[in-house]
Amino acid sequence: MPQTVVRHENEHLYASQPHSAAGQRLSEAILHLRRAERQQSERALRESGLSNMDLTALRYLVQGLRDERDLGPKDLIVMLDTSSATVTNVVDRLVSRGYITRVQHPTDRRAHFLVPTASAVRRVDDAFAAHHSTIVDVIDGLDDDEAECAASVLVKIASALDRLG
Numbered sequence: 001m002p003q004t005v006v007r008h009e010n011e012h013l014y015a016s017q018p019h020s021a022a023g024q025r026l027s028e029a030i031l032h033l034r035r036a037e038r039q040q041s042e043r044a045l046r047e048s049g050l051s052n053m054d055l056t057a058l059r060y061l062v063q064g065l066r067d068e069r070d071l072g073p074k075d076l077i078v079m080l081d082t083s084s085a086t087v088t089n090v091v092d093r094l095v096s097r098g099y100i101t102r103v104q105h106p107t108d109r110r111a112h113f114l115v116p117t118a119s120a121v122r123r124v125d126d127a128f129a130a131h132h133s134t135i136v137d138v139i140d141g142l143d144d145d146e147a148e149c150a151a152s153v154l155v156k157i158a159s160a161l162d163r164l165g
Contacts, residue, residue, distance in 0.1 A: 030157070044127040055127070056080060057090045058099055061116045062124045070113045072105075099123065 018024050048055045060079050064071040076087045091114060094100045099120035105111035116124075139147060 026153070040131040044131060048123055048127040050123075053080065053082070053086070054090055054093055055124075057087075058094060058116065058120055059124055059128075061100060061114055062121050065116050065121070072111060072113050076114070094120070 018027050045052055045055055048058075050058065057076055057080060060076065061071055064075075073084070073087050073091060076090070077084055080087065080090075091100065091102075094114075095102065098117060100114050100116050102112045103115050105113060142150065
């Protein structure tokens with residue numbers, strides 16, 4: 001019985017339901033999207049073979065590479081909102097698995113950058129490609145009015161949540 005509670009917990013809002021039937025359908029759709037996103041994140045984590053912290057760090061480093069930004073351990077401390085000791089352990093694990101290399105800073109002998117390897121880029125892409133391409137396929141299948149309406153609703157909800165702090 002406890003698993004039934006866990007399975008259904010994400011199907012409910014902890015507030016009164018929207019008043020209209022259409023609003024209730026939208027609420028259900030948002031909760032469904034949250035469940036599906038969480039399941040895809042869990043699948044990506046399993047497929048990556050990494051811990052959540054390691055995969056998150058690797059994703060940030062791969063994105064930094066794609067953005068042509070040099071990132072170091074101090075950047076990971078901020079992005080992961082964690083300690084220097086934790087980042088040191090994460091970096092050591094990723095280096096030992098061949099996912100990142102340390103590259104000496106050109107002007108500061110004490111600093112280095114963390115550069116993801118081609119293997120790391122493949123690992124991140126493989127973990128998230130199906131999820132992301134499915135989203136893009138659905139979006140590309142919408143007409144412009146549907147896409148604009150969906151974007152407007154999602155921005156309104158996200159902005160309201162952002163204001164909560």
